Amino acid sequence: MRYWQLLKKRGKSMSSIPHDGNGPSASAAERDLRNLHADHAAVAPGEIAVGVVIGRASEYFDFFVYGIASVLVFPAVFFPFLTPLDGTLLSFTIFSFAFIARPFGTTLFMSIQRRWSRGTKLTGALFLLGTSTVGIAFLPSYATAGITTIILLSLLRFLQGIALGGSWDGLPSLLALNAPRGRRGWYAMLGQLGAPIGFFIAGALFLFLWLELSKEDFLGWGWRYPFFVAFAINVVALFARLRLVVTEEYTQLLEERELEPIGIREMLRTQGYNLFIGAFAALASYALFHLVTIFPLSWIALHSQQSIPSVLIVEMCGAVVGILGTVASGWIADRIGRRTTLAVLACLIGLFALFTPWLLDGGKFAQDTFIIVGFALLGVSYGQSAGTVTANFEKRFRYTGAALTSDIAWLIGAAFAPLVALSLSSRFGLAAVSVYLLSGAACTLLALRINKVIESRD
Template sequence: MSSTDQVQPPLHTPAHTGAGHSSVAPGEIAVGVVVGRASEYFDFFVYGIASVLVFPAVFFPFAERLEGTLYAFIIFAFAFMARPFGTALFMAIQRHWGRSVKLTVALFLLGTATVGIAFLPGYQVLGGAAIGLLAFFRVLQGIAFGGSWDGLPSLLALNAPRDRRSWYAMLGQLGAPIGFLVAGALFLFLHTSLSEADFTGWGWRYPFFVAFAINVVALFARLRLVVTEEYTAALEESALEPIGTFEMLRRQGYNIFIGSFAALASYALFHLVTIFPLSWIALDGSQGINDVLTIQLIGAVLAVLGTIASGWIADRIGKRTTVALLACLIGVFSLFTPMLMDGSPLQQDIFILVGFALLGVSYGQASGTVTANFEPRFRYTGAALTSDFAWLFGAAFAPLVALGLSAHFGLGYVSVYLLSGVICTLLALRVNRRLEDSD
């Protein structure tokens, strides 16, 4: 196994899909990967930001602001809990009706659930039914997100030049910081342009409508790739076909969980620099929401640059070494969390900016750390489930746990939470190394 822990590409040049078919260029796959991931994460971050700025007042007006935010974070986690089930369901759909049907249904469901939230009346109109419908739409988002896996990141890894594997691997990770950047910018514009009453009353709904429009554009961009004869042949030749979930877990389940925990430090940090600071500062009142969103947008740019840099770094020192080194740096960073987040606005801004910078480099290589461990026929489903469980274990409950523990027991527990993710990452990487040595 290579020290970079990336899938061994069969060719140094664009993959040829067989006689009579055009070659598949990694650059073309990369466009589909970035567009697809950015649209999906935009949906998720629109919900995440709204769960801090809007949902406590609209859906939980009967509770104090802290409790209302925690309730919103509970529903926030529902999508991550539903993702593995969505992956299993849509893998079955693909086996029966094909990849294009699967992707179309999944993105239509994702857009429908997102627009459903935009049209949803608040608690004052529907009472408890509003909360139930919000939870329902959030679960649908998670199922759809799990079903939107198209295999393009795996195909990209297989067809990337050998000496640039990590560079191409980071392209799929760019979607998350780009998605947050667009979502944060849209909320900042609306929050700045509207009065508080208008923003809470109707302004917050526009990002959800925009999410639906973006999904439509992304759907056609991705279908242009996945339904063509060339890409279908390339996916089939690379054995990137759906496998039954039970068979997957029975045969390769240990690789899924090793891969999930290997990325834990990065995924835990993700929501602790995007959603948690916004909620903590909104409750603390130490600086204005617009100021926080502005700093986070700058941080998202740093994360994009860090993600790009991670490809260059990992190609030189190895993917696994990069992930381990950044996990250690995240551990050091976590020790300063109480001092920075409980300090002045400048200290809080430093936490956000440094956190985003670390996130970019670590998250850029967090995906597919142990992909090469999967048998070829299991890589398509294995990569999807590994990502699902990494988000579930690392990120789903991060805002809820961090805000709840910090509000009741102190910010030191955020450090403990991050350190636990660091320990899990380092242990998983160590186990993975021993498994490779034994092989």
Template sequence: MSSAASATFASAAFEESPAALSRADTHEDVTPGEIAVGVIIGRSSEYFDFFVFGIACVLVFPAFLFPFLSPLEGTLAAFALLAVAFVVRPFGTALSMAVQRHWGRGTKLTLALFLLGICTVGMAFLPSHDTAGTTAIVALLVLRIGQGIALGGSWDGLPSLLSMSAPPERRGWYAMMGQLGAPLGFVLAASLFAYLYGSLSTPEFLAWGWRYAFFVAFAINVVALFARLRLIVGQSYTQLLQERELQPVAVSRVMGEEGRNVVLGAFAALASFALFHLVTVFPLSWIALHDHQPVTEVLGVQILGALLAAGAVVLSGWLADRVGRRNLLGAMAVLIGVFSLFAPWLLAGGATGNNLFLLVGFVLLGLSYGQASGTVTANFSTQYRYTGAALSTDLAWLIGAAFAPLVALGLSVQFGLVALSLYLLSGVVCTLGALRINRLMERQST
């Protein structure tokens, strides 16, 4: 199933790319639809890779790398490794901006491709703790650091270009396209793991079955990044990026001149980013540790939820163009806050409650996450938007999502599921506060 999906995905990418290339050769204008192709390709491949690692943190790494710990402690240790990539990602962004300033966007993405490919396929060959001891854990840590740096280097500026090129009355619609990568990537990753986990015995799955997911992730990353290279190195794209002044600027300069907008952009999306992990990776770990449902059944419900989320992402684009992107983001933050109050009751309600938590959570995630990208980063001056948008995204991932599974699982075990509610509510408060501050800043500037 996953192989067919990835082949279809790659085929679609290359069917669109020649059109963009032909426009580059004939100096015709690049349309927002063509830019959206590159955005969807890039985001889907990144999210697939991300979810493959996240699901492995629940189903593989606790027993594979931490057999000397309890299942709970092993899962928490794996979640700590999950967070590492988000911690180093801003450093990858800073390094990649320097590379691009000296050697160009194509060189930067090629290096990111090389590093990401090596790290992802390296995980597929990882030895177990029984075979290599602590060396296996250190090896995964190093590879995870490499993935984080590579993801920072994969920023191509296409989301900002898409936002600036889209018609003003349809910016919400085009903004949601890149966000579709999250549910699409999750569907592919969860489907692949559900098939492998359900088809193999536990010893077979832990010995070699899980490795196929990382081989597929490597293949999709290679195809997607080359497809993006074919799009952005064309002359029309290069000229359009230059005309929009979407060029890399030193991180220190951006933070010095517009650090406030970087922070506001990150906090404005915090409710969405907090919910992101709490309906994908966290519930899988909570339900698996407490034996509430079979793993394949949970993954099946999550796949259905991700499909609903994809529809909700599309709906968010339609809604945002009618009520305003920031108004929609604020309204969704309030609904996430309401949802958080019911979360403990749902997760303690057996299979029915678990399923309802997942399905409702995914719909809310789609509606909020669909407009979480760039809602406030439009405040950046044009010359700082390329680097500022990347840094805002990195910071949102770091603050909102990096430690979410680790903190939510650890606190829920220690203090009960009410801790999950408080965690989500903290993200809601941050989002509403950032949106309010942003509105006041706009009024002062007019």
């Protein structure tokens, strides 16, 4: 039956297919199915990769625009009644709201997809992401609106998380499943390239505005510009992704791979253990993620150890190193395995954690070294962190499983990282950051070990 459904979509009729008396001959059936998948192979990997990179880069740009603003803008604009440290901590608290909201967004928009369509879901999610992002640009300062503006900021940040959870389109999973044999590590890293690319663009935009505007103009209106840019980029990304996910060819590919939404209750009941193994397997990467992007900017800025432009320039250089590391992760993973890559990088991140106090508190050269080396480790590790153990999911659970695994990993590993790191380091010293990173590395190694034991029993 599946064979006839696929042939019907391709426009073939029974009369055009050779029979042996009981149905189509084996050779004819095999030939038609080979042709069908050959057509897919000719168009799928490259075009899917473009859609994945564009989509993820736009999401991460939104992500980092908010993160950088949490350090450079929000303490002064929305929390002027607090000390710079307390204002930054409160900014980081609201920063975490999007990660708390992501699983709810995934659940909501999976239901929308089951009821209507994948295109409706993606359009709604990206429209919500764009409007909530640009809404932040229109918020009045605390001096104008008082506590109301803080409530609105919190609400818009939560809506950003709902939208990010709903924007899962299944393209990374489809890309991994259609990658050539022996090249899955390479294709897996393509979606992860969006992180350093998005950070580089966001950092460059804030750097330009900081250098070109007076501090009064920057805090008065200049900081709003990146949020308008984020809205425009989301529009471009929406059309780039819709061009893929609503076409007949890609709908057919998604259906063939059974990449369809599954009810969350059923998912948790039957595959819950895989969700948490997958989330913890990537924890070292996600814990490091904000500790080399957002946290150093806050720590250095609060202690006036370097100028803001100097830190942003180094972090942009780090983003370039992160891009190179992400690309290298694909080459490495295809030779030693994706899980081995994650395990080795977890050990290296643990070793890097031991030097964190001396680097971050050691002057400009040491701080710059922390950022550059951190981005290098992040690139290689994060490049293979998505979907490393999603092969454990039953086929029909992979679409929803990949989305929820990512949501949980962000929530556990990254949501509170800037808040926890800045809070603990301000009270107990930078050794607390080392402990935080070491715990992430230990969780990754433990999860990978558990995953290996489970696989050996199957």
